[in-house]
Amino acid sequence: MEPDYCVRNTENVFRKLGPVSLVIGKFVPGLQTLAPPMSGLTGVGFLAFLLLDTLGALLWAATFIGLGMVFHSEAEEILRAAAEFGLLAGILVCAVILGYFAYKFFVRQQFLRSLRMRKLSPLEVNDRLERGHQMHIIDIRHDYDLRALPFILPNAFRVPMEAIEEYAAEIPLDSDVLLCCN
Known part of the structure; x- marks a missing residue:
């Protein structure tokens, strides 16, 4: 997905959900970035904004604290296994991340080339x-x-x-x- 497409989809989600998107926006990439300014543009009051945004932050924190409490022993096992592989694991993770960004850059450049048209001032x-x-x-x-x-x-x-x-x-x-x- 391209950034322009994501922004338009996020705006559409906000239009459907309204201020409630401040609560679930913490869990949805892109929505958490656009929900506060969209709230201002659509006239959400200060107290309603503060209440919904705080509720969203509390739910987000509680979710990950709860997951940590439930799966802490599994996380320790993963960290212990990663420590055994050490440098090799770090290089592998970095290579995968760099490969992903290179792929996204390539796809974005192709997309932009396909959209080239005459622009007028x-x-x-x-x-x-x-x-x-x-x-x-x-x-x-x-x-x-x-x-x-x-x-x-x-x-x-x-x-x-x-x-x-x-x-x-x-x-x-x-x-x-x-x-x-x-």
Whole structure:
């Protein structure tokens, strides 16, 4: 999964769960990072935020303390076995971690190469519009992004990214298409 995809999924989870995502967010990578700012954007009150975030932190800590109490003897066995292998175990773990990051870097570079397209600055868009250039402008920002910055370019059509496939048949083929996003 790519970071952009993960961020959008996290926003969708927050939209479904609302402030409760502060509680379960401690257990879900990505959600714990976006839940606090999303709470602020959606107007969660300070006391509600404090209560839910504290409850989430307590549940998270209690979960791992409980797991440690239940499985402490197994953890000691694993550490004892790792100590026997010593340097070899450390090198093996480091090699696996480095291999994973190299793989993720390679996949990310391929993904970015596949997305390369012409990007226009706001000044370039303005110049083209002033010269009468035919351009079909589609604003695909998420509702949260639109609320944070509630401005749409002149002559732009507002189509949520989730509905872009339904709208595709209406896009004229005789003009350039400009997708506006963050």
